Amino acid sequence: MANAASPMMMVPLRAETILSRLRELGIATPQQIEQAKQELASTQERFSVILVRQGLLRDAEAGRRLAVQLGSMPQRLGAPPGETPAAQQIPAAVWRGHRLLPVQQDEGKLLLATDDPLSVFALEFFGRRCGCSLEAVLVHEQDLASLWEHQPAPSPEPARPTLQRPPDRPAPVAAAVTAPGPVTPKPSAAPSAAPDSDEPIIQLVDSMFSEAVRRRASDIHIEAGMHQLRVRYRIDGVLQDVNSPPKALHGSVVSRIKIMAGLNIAEKRLPQDGRLQLSVEGRPMDVRVSTLPATHGESVVLRLLDRSQPIRGLAEMGLLADEQRRWEELIHRPHGMVLVTGPTGSGKTTTLYGALSLLNQPDRKLITVEDPVEYQLSGVNQVAVKSGIGLSFAAALRSMLRQAPDVIMVGEIRDQETAQIAIQAALTGHLVLSTLHTNDAPSAITRLIDMGVAPFLVASTVQGVLAQRLIRRICPACRITDNATEEERQFLGEPQVQQVIRSNGCEKCHGTGFFGRIGIFELLAVSDAVRQLIVTKATASALRATAAREGMRGLRVDGCAKIREGVTTMPEVLRVVTEE
Numbered sequence: 001m002a003n004a005a006s007p008m009m010m011v012p013l014r015a016e017t018i019l020s021r022l023r024e025l026g027i028a029t030p031q032q033i034e035q036a037k038q039e040l041a042s043t044q045e046r047f048s049v050i051l052v053r054q055g056l057l058r059d060a061e062a063g064r065r066l067a068v069q070l071g072s073m074p075q076r077l078g079a080p081p082g083e084t085p086a087a088q089q090i091p092a093a094v095w096r097g098h099r100l101l102p103v104q105q106d107e108g109k110l111l112l113a114t115d116d117p118l119s120v121f122a123l124e125f126f127g128r129r130c131g132c133s134l135e136a137v138l139v140h141e142q143d144l145a146s147l148w149e150h151q152p153a154p155s156p157e158p159a160r161p162t163l164q165r166p167p168d169r170p171a172p173v174a175a176a177v178t179a180p181g182p183v184t185p186k187p188s189a190a191p192s193a194a195p196d197s198d199e200p201i202i203q204l205v206d207s208m209f210s211e212a213v214r215r216r217a218s219d220i221h222i223e224a225g226m227h228q229l230r231v232r233y234r235i236d237g238v239l240q241d242v243n244s245p246p247k248a249l250h251g252s253v254v255s256r257i258k259i260m261a262g263l264n265i266a267e268k269r270l271p272q273d274g275r276l277q278l279s280v281e282g283r284p285m286d287v288r289v290s291t292l293p294a295t296h297g298e299s300v301v302l303r304l305l306d307r308s309q310p311i312r313g314l315a316e317m318g319l320l321a322d323e324q325r326r327w328e329e330l331i332h333r334p335h336g337m338v339l340v341t342g343p344t345g346s347g348k349t350t351t352l353y354g355a356l357s358l359l360n361q362p363d364r365k366l367i368t369v370e371d372p373v374e375y376q377l378s379g380v381n382q383v384a385v386k387s388g389i390g391l392s393f394a395a396a397l398r399s400m401l402r403q404a405p406d407v408i409m410v411g412e413i414r415d416q417e418t419a420q421i422a423i424q425a426a427l428t429g430h431l432v433l434s435t436l437h438t439n440d441a442p443s444a445i446t447r448l449i450d451m452g453v454a455p456f457l458v459a460s461t462v463q464g465v466l467a468q469r470l471i472r473r474i475c476p477a478c479r480i481t482d483n484a485t486e487e488e489r490q491f492l493g494e495p496q497v498q499q500v501i502r503s504n505g506c507e508k509c510h511g512t513g514f515f516g517r518i519g520i521f522e523l524l525a526v527s528d529a530v531r532q533l534i535v536t537k538a539t540a541s542a543l544r545a546t547a548a549r550e551g552m553r554g555l556r557v558d559g560c561a562k563i564r565e566g567v568t569t570m571p572e573v574l575r576v577v578t579e580e
Contacts, residue, residue, distance in 0.1 A: 010075050012111075012135040013120040027066075028056050033121060039259060040125055046098050047118045053262075066117065074115065074140045086110050086130040098122055100136065101147055108132045115141040201252045204245060205260075209287075209304075211242070213280045215510065218304055218345075222257075224250045224297030236472045236517050237345060240510075250297050257300055261289040269293055275372065283308045288372065305374055311353045318518040318562065323553070326525055327466060331355045331433070336463035337426040339413075341438045347470050347519055348435040349374055352409055355433055356380060359407050367403060369396040370411035385411070393418045401425055410434040416452040423453055426461040439578070440555065441467040441524035442543035445534055459526075459534040467522040469555060469576040471568050472514035478506035479566070488570050492560050501566035518567055520558040520577070525550075 022028045028036075028051065036050045043050070048060040087095065087102035087110060095101060095112075100119055104111045112123075114136050123134040208231065212220050217233035224230075229247045232239045245253065258265045261274030274289040288303040314324050330338050338355075340348045353375055360366055360379050368377075371385035371393070381403070383396050393410060394417040400408055401421075412435050413419050426432045438444045444465045448458050484500045503513035524530070524547050533543055548554070553561075559573035 010137040012137055013114075013117055015120045015123070018117055018120055032056060037121060037125070038265075040122055043259065044094065046116075047121050048116055051118065074138050076140065076143065084110060086132045089130045090126060096148065098126075099144070100126075101144060103147075105132075110134050112136045113139045113144060113147070115139060115144045201249065201256055204249065205253060205256050209278055209280055209285075212302075212304060213283065213285065213306075216516075220300075220302040220304070222250075222253065222300040222302075224294065224299070226296050229253070235510075235512075236514055237470055238472070238512075240512075254291070254298050254300055257289060257302070258291065261287070263289070263291065268298060286374070307375070311357055311375065312350060313354050313357075314351065314519075314521075317347065317350070318567075319521050320553075320558075320561075323521060323523050326523060327464075328358065330464040330525065331359060331431070333431060333463055335426060335429045335431055337422065337432045337434065337461045338463050339434055339436055339444050339465045341436045341441060341444045341465060341467045342469060343437065343439075345470070346468055348468065349411070351466065351468065352433050352435065353377065356407070356409060359431075364406040365404065366407045366409070367400045367405040368409040368411070369393055369400065370409075381405075394421055397421045397425070401428075401430075405430060407431045407433065412436070413448075413451075419448055419451045419453050423448075423457050423461050427457070432461075438467070440540070440544070441465040441522045441552070442540040442547065444524075445543055446540050449534075449537060455535050455537050459531040462526050462534075464526055465524045467524075467555060468519050470517045470519055471559065471562070471572045471576055472512075473516045473518050473567055474501055474503045474569065475506060475509035475513055475515040477508045477515070478504045478513065480504060488563075491570050491574075492563060497564075500563065500569070502569060514572070518562065520555050520562060520573070522553065522555045522558065524552055 019028075019030060019033060022033070023030070032054065036047060036054060039045070039050050040047060046060060048057060051057040052060050084102040084105045086105055098119055099114050099116045100122075101113045102110060103113050110127075110130060110132050112119075112134060114120075115138065117138050120136050123136060127134045208220055212233050215233060215235055217235050218237075219234035219239075221232040221234070221239065222229070223232075224247065227247060229244050229250045231242050231244045233242055234240075255265045258272070258274075261276045263272045263274045271293065272289075272291045276287050276289065278285045278287060284307040286305040286307055288305070290301045290303075292299045292301075314327060315321075319327065340351050342348050349370075356366060356368070356377060360377065362379075365381070366379070367381045367383065369383045369385060373382045373384045376382065383391075383400070385391055385393055385396065393412070393414060397408070397410060397418060398421055408422075408425055408430050410418065410422055410432065413422060422432050422434060436444045436447055438447050442465075444467075445458060445462065448462070449455055479501055480503065481499050482502045484497050488500055489495050489497050503509070505511040505513045509515045524543075526534075527547075527550055529546050529550070530543060533546060544552075544554075555577045556573065559568070559577055562568050563570055563573060
């Protein structure tokens, strides 16, 4: 390196000067910088990375390219680093992650070298940890790289869930935040330098995700009670209590999750929704976050979607061979509407994705509109609903028709406008796939009519309806054969049945007796006889009776078949199916 004056003689960066230039250039306001400082105190990310997430910089290296515009010319660093005891309060990997290098300590002041002028905004945060005042000087990138080469390599840290910001996730609200923020995730970009009081929160939330993934949970529920904080995992469709942290940690846990999902940590009066991406034990996870103000504090629900798992076909989900053949005939028709019904969490979206996978051929154009897009399908144009800017299901569907698609998937028909447009699309030569929230297949027909769709249009367009539920499978590790009870024989309608399969509960299933889930189905293919009933606005019961005479198997009948096969139990079928 070129000879130069002692580092202490170099001109230090000034946060006030850089902030003034950022404001003049229209890059950031003081409020936005303050918001980024609040996030820095929680995430320990490089300051430029935070500004990228807020949409203020295009990329993290923009800070170095802004040096000239910010009025900070890089200086030559001639003298080698001296003794810096205060710098040892922070791991070397953290300094490196923020492109800061301690070079000299003198009279309670620590001098740092950096090639990113925006790192000056992190000095106050690191100064509190070091217990002294910090100053930074801007140096050439090659000087910094040369010094790093002679530094010892940072010690590896134990693996923990790493955070990845979804590319389409909007930045947090750019406003001064007064609420404390000691609880956001540790990103993979920079190891944590959190104060001792923050580290348990970081580990706690990380362990929630790791344990939930290990136990195959689909949801994490965090709820505040009057005297305790309750944490539950939804495993195989059923909520299970786990060890809950003290109530005093509720605010910190919620704030950490909010910043992970790009939500406003200061807003506790209104519901918020967000998304984040995690890598847990090498498995990429999409997480949908929902917060809801409640009496004793915000309730948080985290929906976990494992992107490493392939989309399951209906055969894997338990659809019998003859019904699978009829289903595939329905979805391969050139036009019309095919519906999937069931309550939330019954696997409707998985069924539709499986149908799209079968239909996704080079000679077809497929477009979906979803809220949100849960899985990305290669070769399919997927549109996410954004109600805040007017992109509703109806608005997106109306525009999709001008794209000349062959197959359209509407995530859910929620209102009359969406139903009318979907019906018109099915009438004009498109195959439309969608979902409805009804209890069974015949009720989907009456639901469309109740929405205001003319009965003759429903009869002309709807080709079939698949109703489904998910029930738990008996754990294969602890299954046993037992004598059937009189109640079970009556339920199955077979007095001669002597034995059924049960389970005792074991370590593999955590004592529940169940491991994994399977579907039970009810497929209504709209025949000419059913169409005549639809036109006359017949009741769901009349539709069911006619469809049953034509061979439709009800949900309960399918559930009984799976009991006979030793797949599940009578109480489990009764948990999700009402009397028919």
